[in-house]
Amino acid sequence: MKSKKTNQILDKIKRLKKERRAVILAHNYQTSDVQDIADFTGDSLELSRKAAETKAKVIVFCGVNFMAETASILSPDKKVIIPDNQAGCTLADMITADKLKTLKSRHPEAVVVSYVNTTAEVKAESDICCTSSNSIQVVNSIPRDKEIIFVPDKNLCRFTQEETSRKLICWQGWCSTPHTNISAEDIKKSKQAHPDAKVMVHPECNPEVIDLADEVVSTSGMLRFAKRSKATEFIVGTEIGMLYSLKKANPKKEFYPANDKAICPTMKLITLEKVYQALKDLVYIVKVEESIRQRAKKAIDRMLEVS
Numbered sequence: 001m002k003s004k005k006t007n008q009i010l011d012k013i014k015r016l017k018k019e020r021r022a023v024i025l026a027h028n029y030q031t032s033d034v035q036d037i038a039d040f041t042g043d044s045l046e047l048s049r050k051a052a053e054t055k056a057k058v059i060v061f062c063g064v065n066f067m068a069e070t071a072s073i074l075s076p077d078k079k080v081i082i083p084d085n086q087a088g089c090t091l092a093d094m095i096t097a098d099k100l101k102t103l104k105s106r107h108p109e110a111v112v113v114s115y116v117n118t119t120a121e122v123k124a125e126s127d128i129c130c131t132s133s134n135s136i137q138v139v140n141s142i143p144r145d146k147e148i149i150f151v152p153d154k155n156l157c158r159f160t161q162e163e164t165s166r167k168l169i170c171w172q173g174w175c176s177t178p179h180t181n182i183s184a185e186d187i188k189k190s191k192q193a194h195p196d197a198k199v200m201v202h203p204e205c206n207p208e209v210i211d212l213a214d215e216v217v218s219t220s221g222m223l224r225f226a227k228r229s230k231a232t233e234f235i236v237g238t239e240i241g242m243l244y245s246l247k248k249a250n251p252k253k254e255f256y257p258a259n260d261k262a263i264c265p266t267m268k269l270i271t272l273e274k275v276y277q278a279l280k281d282l283v284y285i286v287k288v289e290e291s292i293r294q295r296a297k298k299a300i301d302r303m304l305e306v307s
């Protein structure tokens with residue numbers, strides 16, 4: 001049962017959404033309240049595609065900054081707003097355009113693959129983007145005689161390297177919360193408590209966690225795996241918001257967090273109250289400078305062509 005105050009905010013959001021001709025997009029890591037008010041939930045790329053397709057004038061992006069930026073890069077004519085402009089990503093901040101330029105100068109022939117968890121400036125310095133669901137396809141699309149720089153996540157890089165049998169130049173960034181919080185011990189303990197459960201973990205997890213998993217998949221991959229698998233129980237190694245998305249899509253199956261403290265603090269900055277304020281005051285606008293946007297879009301478009 002929702003409180004009277006929550007119901008009032010929900011009514012106000014619905015009314016303003018209509019008035020503003022807005023659409024609300026929420027990442028799989030958002031709280032259940034925010035996921036429930038959204039028109040679409042998904043991973044960052046699915047949401048950016050929704051942003052590009054929608055006829056809505058205003059896009060309220062409930063996620064972190066680089067995701068709203070990606071939506072704005074693909075939909076420059078729409079107003080993209082994020083309900084809290086402090087919702088950053090420590091992994092994305094581990095590489096800057098200047099640092100990438102320095103690395104490129106040491107490997108002038110290398111193709112630069114950047115994970116979507118990067119700023120628009122870093123994407124603009126890249127040849128092609130990838131997500132955690134298509135990094136293997138993206139790397140396989142590059143001729144085998146080419147050197148490849150892969151930024152910024154070292155764990156996704158190592159995983160992609162192993163799956164493609166390619167040697168990649170990995171930037172040493174990592175997701176401090178939640179993914180590197182999940183330990184091999186967590187997986188072993190969860191497996192003891194739920195011996196029949198399948199273990200699915202995100203490729204941003206540490207190698208020793210990945211080695212214990214039945215499936216190493218992005219959030220959209222987790223949803224697909226849980227749906228098609230005959231298993232009825234799953235141990236989930238990613239941000240705990242994902243458990244709500246999984247349960248909603250698979251009400252008869254059980255999902256257990258590998259670590260219930262695997263929380264991304266900036267994802268959780270978005271609240272219903274802030275979604276309401278964002279719609280009321282049209283804040284905070286996310287806009288990428290045009291010359292950067294055009295170069296960043298090329299890297300995203302190249303990814304969309306191969307995946």
Ligand code: CIZ
Nearest residue numbers: 043044045132218219220
């Ligand atoms: O790209 C995304 O949405 C992220 C950060 C995770 C995932 O696997 O969906």
